Amino acid sequence: MDRITEYKGYWGNSYKRIRGNVLYEVMVAGITKRHNDFLYMMVMGTNGKVYFDTYKYLNEELGNEGFSKRELALRALKLLYSYIELFNTEIRYLDVDDKKKFVTFLQGGQGIGQYISYDFMTVRKNDTVNSYLGVYRKFFRYLGIKGNVFEEQSGIKKIIGSGSAFNSKANAIEVHKYSMNLKEVKTTIVPKYIKYTEYSELMSLIEDKYTLREKIIVKLMYEYGLRIGEVLGLTLEDIQGDYITKQKGRCRLILRNRFTDKPWQYAKGCLKIISRNNYTNEIYNTEGGGFQIINISSKTFNLIQEYIDETTSPFSLSDKAYKNYLEKNIADKVSEMDIDRNAYVFLSKNYTPIAGGAWNRIMKNIFQQVGIQIDRGKKTDNLNHRFRHGFAMFKVLHEGFDEIKLAYVMRHSNTNSVSAYFNPTEDDLIVFASKQDKLTKRGLRL
Template sequence: MGVIKDIQTSLGTVYERYDRNNELIQTFGSIGFIKESTGQKKMYFIITDLSGNLIDDANVYLNEKIGDDKYKKRETAFSALKVFFSFLKLVHIDNPKNITNGDIRDLRLFLEGGQKEGSIWSIDLQIRRDNQTFNNYLNVYRNFLEKMYGITDSSLFETTTVGTTVGKGFFAHNQKNVQERYTANKKVSQQQSVPKYIKPYEYEKIMEVVEESYGLREKVIIDLMYNYGLRIGEVLGLTFEDIEPSYQSGYYNLIIRDRMSDKPTQRAKGGVMTPTSTDDYNNRSYSTEGNHLGYQAILIDEEMADFIEEFIDESRDDIVLSKSIKKRENLKNKAIADRVGTTPLLNNENQYIFLNHQHYTPLTQAGWSYILREIFKRAGIPIDKRTKSTNLSHRFRHAFAMKKVKQGVQIVELQEALRHAISESCKAYYNPDDEDKADLLRKHNERFKEAYDKTSIK
């Protein structure tokens, strides 16, 4: 019996199939990238095979059939279809219309991931998708098959009754609603777990790996998330003009704001105003600090500001750029951000700070996630494969919050540190394990004893 294994790349997952003698007999997969049009500022999701040939039906669906849908929905469909067309390559199906119910059964096993034994081949995949992601991908396949080929009669579309609800009132007997679910879907628990956070000793391991095998870019990005609580989208959206001297000596302000030039994954998460046109830059609200106003300001120390400036100088070194015309062109044409502030800049040119080392285009979340997964693996930090490692960056923000809690900050202070509009939303960041609970209880008892001793002295 053969086995199928996966290799994670920045463009998607590549699969390898081995025979029973552990000889490689097939390499397959579907990869892709996201590109923004220069004129209309529209995001295009492109899927190709491993040879770079466009998969037309997938691209028509992503950019025409659901081209006007929200970014997150299209991004999920993009990820799901890469898996779908990879599977079709595995079972040698050239046209999705030819997929059978037997193929769909095998597709579900392939989609689930992990380690499983089948009748013809087994899978040994790093990724294991949780039930919610599994169901989301199946929903994409239903919509894709229906919109592209008019298919609605496969086993993917079979439903089963799971209960009924009855309305209230005099005519309640006429208001019964039958609840159904797709039989191919999995049951999903209503309780959502909060991602674990990076503990201090894990942070030290991570920084040891960064010091040994990576560079200033990785150090700065991780420190901004771990020590200052930035989200990864906020980090990737930072530009030259977003570092401003503070009125407090020895400190700087890091400005968090959205621009028209930002990709969706470079934007702040609901905490600031998202402009709909460049005219909004002249709006008074856009130039006002505060939650859901123009921008938020984060105080950073001089050392952190120096690290950022050092990375900017290092990554824009004339000697490095002189060796690559393409890098120089990308830096000039693709790394430019809208100029919205008043901070003096060389040639009055604003650029995104963090770049892809290979192409000198702005670093993407997908590219960063690929780097971070490797750092976690080298540091020996478990990766939650059930969530496909998409929440790794947010573990640092959770760590930032837990550090504040252990310092004894009140909920209002935590709300301000996390830049949330309401304190209730901060509760999601309180995720102590048994060790934390014991530590917090000990500190509480020490504070209580200290207060008691002071009262007794009086």
Template structure:
């Protein structure tokens, strides 16, 4: 019996099938890329086979059938369909309408990932999908088969009724209600308490791993989130001209603003998103404030020096001379609109953080892959049951928790929120915090009752 293995690339996953003698007998996969069309104000998700041939049905679904859906929903469908069409290549099915019930069962095994034994072949895949992601992708397949071919008669669509208990309060009368769920879906239990933010000792572990196995890029990105409260989209949207000297000696301002050249995952929150170049001259766009043109985050000079050091290191002429493709990508694909006034070399503006391999702007997906590796090496638990927790956002929660002693208005200012009450979500104690709080309260109550013997 053979085995299927996977390799991660910048465009997607490539699969290799080996026979029982460990000889490669099949290389397959579906890869893709995302393309912006400023003229049509549309984001296109494109899927191809390994030879670059467009997979028409997948692209029609992504860009026509669900083209008006939110970015995250389309991005999830994009990821799911790359796996689906990779599987079709594995079982030599050219038309999804020809998929059989037996194929569906093998698809589920393939989708789950990890290391498993199957009836026809074994899988030894790096990615092991959690139940929530698995169910989300199955929902994509149902919608795809229904919208594209009117197919609703496969095992994917079979449902079963389950009983659930409902009631209000401890003394409420409980009632049994029935609810339908898809048989193919996996049970998603209640997520148990996991670290909601990065604690100081975890930050030290993370930075030790970065120091040992990573580079300046990872150090700078993590510090911007942990010590200054930036969201990952705001970090990835930073450009050369967004580092401005402050009127206060020894400090700089990071300017958080949106550009037409930004991808959706490079945008800030609470700032104006331009829709045309004319907006760059708009008074709202050129003013600072919530829901105006930009926000400013004060950073120490040392942080600004680290940023400049990374820029110099990543744009080193000797390094770029060895790779004309990197130089070309840096010039054309890393370019950002020039909207500020500070002097720049050759008046060229670029996104600061780059993908090491291609020298295109670093994406959230690419950064997420790196961060998961850092967390793993640092021995920090990532998720239980689902991937719903935004790993990067844990650093922003840490920033908020470090300042939780401040008043709500001060916390609002630090987090750059328009509403002070929206800051309450950042008070997110985990089990360890709650135990510590209980112990403090218990000690305080004991002292109040018996008196403090230490006085």
């Protein structure tokens, strides 16, 4: 029986196929390189072979798509060509015999088949696998490969809208069901958010063992509902006190995108910056289109200002740290604020802008120390988003926000989309039921 194992290699996750004393390694890489203001992507095989179909698809067909969609396609195609090399086949020869093997390969984990055993570090959820299968369907259509296994249908599903009395089966949308897709199990009672008690425990730990940086970042996510990308993308000119607003006690943050931003510094809902020419776009300079305003307390502003003073004073930095700060922490200045140079606020230990991956590792360690469960196989990015969910649930549970108010503070354009943030636990539902019972009795004068 052959055995396939996954390991962490130079180019990311790689594979070994072992048959007796014979070892075969597959090291397919997803390559990215920025040139002339564009991020090029491609898949490169084990022996340095460039799969040019992926190059054309990722950079031409998907060239105008957002980073997330292109990066998802890159990850999916890296896995596809890893499978092709492991099983010594070609893309146009994938058939029904590959269906089960390929899905098992994508799911990861450990398993034993009729002829092959798998031992993978990575475990993927069904919805992640289905996202990859969707990429393959579009890629095969682009290649003109008809009748492929990814397109095989198993029926039609009707999707009925919600939230309106006019929705009915007659108005349902018909979508194709694909035989390779896995069933996605959605539970209704899952603790997807940070409770206030958990937030207090996290902040106590941070006060004891971490720095002002961690305290401020977590505070902005939980108390103001900021996404992690919006926090990491903040620059000096985005932190504005009452000397800028000209209103006593009014302090604010400005969320916006810049050409100098990395993918993990993206402000969702604000204009994407393709080139510096976008700065003169009318939308970029319009609230709600190019930027968003977050009002913060004077106390929070002072905390941020204290952190900035600590990290930017040349007297408290080594020569190397100060050089890194000056040369490797450069953000485009897009406002008329009177500052010598603009720079990102939150820094790594090397005094360069902290990267998303580095922050995620810090967050994971904090969660583990407090004892908050981390699901195996889930991206640590989700840990950050639990704070935004916690912000929303606090508004609902403790401040009585309805959908309209919640959509406003969450910066959503309509009320339908905020329902995703309502994820009560069983204890929450018990409290709701108790409150409803009291209201009913009051109304009936019981």
